[in-house]
Amino acid sequence: MSCFKENRFIRSDYVPGSGGHRRMFARKKGAAVEQRQGDGYVAGEDEIIIQWGGTPHYDSGYHAHYFPATMYGLKQAHAEMNGLGS
Numbered sequence: 001m002s003c004f005k006e007n008r009f010i011r012s013d014y015v016p017g018s019g020g021h022r023r024m025f026a027r028k029k030g031a032a033v034e035q036r037q038g039d040g041y042v043a044g045e046d047e048i049i050i051q052w053g054g055t056p057h058y059d060s061g062y063h064a065h066y067f068p069a070t071m072y073g074l075k076q077a078h079a080e081m082n083g084l085g086s
Helices: 071-084
Strands: 008-015 020-027 032-035 047-052 064-068
Touching: 008 071, 020 071, 047 071, 064 071
Parallel strands: none
Antiparallel strands: 008 020, 020 047, 047 064
8 A cells, every 4th residue: 555645746856066966756546647758557466766967747767766655665665765865
């Protein structure tokens, strides 16, 4: 069971000198997702995602880290994002 009722940003960290943000967000199953390159897709499951420049409705094309949309997954995602540094 997901700990999020809707698509939402959880965390956004500016990376100094990069001009951009690493973002953590929740994406619900069935969400329409646009892609930087491609036709887009419909999310197949509830997930917590960490991605450079991504949003709940946009896949930036950069590498992403995926976690289950549970409290345990949220804890793992924060630990992962903390480890990525600035």
